[in-house]
Amino acid sequence: MSAQPIVLAVENLTVSFDGFKAVNDLNLYVEKNELRVVIGPNGAGKTTLLDLICGRTRASAGSIKFKDQEMTKMPEHQRVRKGIGRKFQNPSIYESLTVFENLEVSYPRGRTVFGSLFFKRDAAVRQRIDEIAALIHLSDRLEDQAELLSHGQKQWLEIGMLLMQDPELLMLDEPVAGMSVSEREKTAELLTRISDNRSVIVIEHDMDFVKRIAHKVTVLHQGKMLAEGSMEKVQADPKVIEVYLGH
Numbered sequence: 001m002s003a004q005p006i007v008l009a010v011e012n013l014t015v016s017f018d019g020f021k022a023v024n025d026l027n028l029y030v031e032k033n034e035l036r037v038v039i040g041p042n043g044a045g046k047t048t049l050l051d052l053i054c055g056r057t058r059a060s061a062g063s064i065k066f067k068d069q070e071m072t073k074m075p076e077h078q079r080v081r082k083g084i085g086r087k088f089q090n091p092s093i094y095e096s097l098t099v100f101e102n103l104e105v106s107y108p109r110g111r112t113v114f115g116s117l118f119f120k121r122d123a124a125v126r127q128r129i130d131e132i133a134a135l136i137h138l139s140d141r142l143e144d145q146a147e148l149l150s151h152g153q154k155q156w157l158e159i160g161m162l163l164m165q166d167p168e169l170l171m172l173d174e175p176v177a178g179m180s181v182s183e184r185e186k187t188a189e190l191l192t193r194i195s196d197n198r199s200v201i202v203i204e205h206d207m208d209f210v211k212r213i214a215h216k217v218t219v220l221h222q223g224k225m226l227a228e229g230s231m232e233k234v235q236a237d238p239k240v241i242e243v244y245l246g247h
C-alpha cells in the first residue's frame with residue numbers, strides 16, 4: 001500500500017482508572033483508506049482505545065488528532081459530526097423497525113431536531129439506502145423487521161447505519177463474534193470494500209479473519225504497543241507469541 005495522509009494521530013495517549021493505566025503512553029497512526037486491526041489479550045486496552053477515540057472516555061494525558069484537528073476534549077457527538085463512527089460489540093439497532101427504516105433514521109438529515117422536522121423520503125435518501133443495503137447484503141430484506149435478521153445480519157445492519165452517515169473513520173469492536181463461517185466471509189469482503197474510501201479500525205480475536213482483512217496489525221499489551229506491522233511480521237514476533245498468540 002502506498003503511503004497515504006495520516007487521518008488519525010494518537011500520541012502519548014494515557015488513561016488511568018483509580019491509578020491503573022488502561023492505556024499507557026500509546027502512539028498510533030492510521031492512514032487514509034487503511035484497514036487497521038488491533039489485537040491483544042483481554043485487558044490489553046483495545047476497547048478502551050476506541051472509547052478514547054470516539055469520546056466515550058476522556059484521556060488523562062496525550063493527544064488524539066483526526067485530520068489534524070485536536071479531539072481530546074471534544075464531546076462525543078461532535079466527533080461523530082466530524083466523521084468518526086463507532087460500532088460496539090453488541091448490535092445496536094431498532095428491532096421493531098424494518099431494515100429500510102433503520103437505515104432511513106440514520107440518514108444525516110434526519111438526525112438533528114431541525115432536520116427531522118423537515119425530513120422527506122426523497123430520491124436521494126432512497127438511493128443511499130439502496131446503495132448501502134446492497135453493500136451490506138440486505139437488499140432482499142429491506143421490508144423485514146430487524147428483529148427477524150440473523151445475528152450476523154444485525155451486525156451488518158448496524159454497520160450500514162453507520163455508513164449512512166458516511167464517516168471517514170469507522171471503528172468496529174469484534175464485528176464477527178458469533179457469526180457463521182459464511183457470514184464471516186461476507187464480512188471480510190464487506191470491510192475490504194468499505195476501506196476503499198475510508199479508514200477502518202477493527203478489534204478482533206479471530207486470527208484467520210485478521211489475516212484476511214488487515215493492511216496493518218497493532219498488538220496491544222497492558223495498555224502499550226507491543227508490536228506493529230504486517231500480520232506475518234507480528235505473528236513471527238517472539239514477544240507477541242509469548243504474551244498472546246502462544247496461549
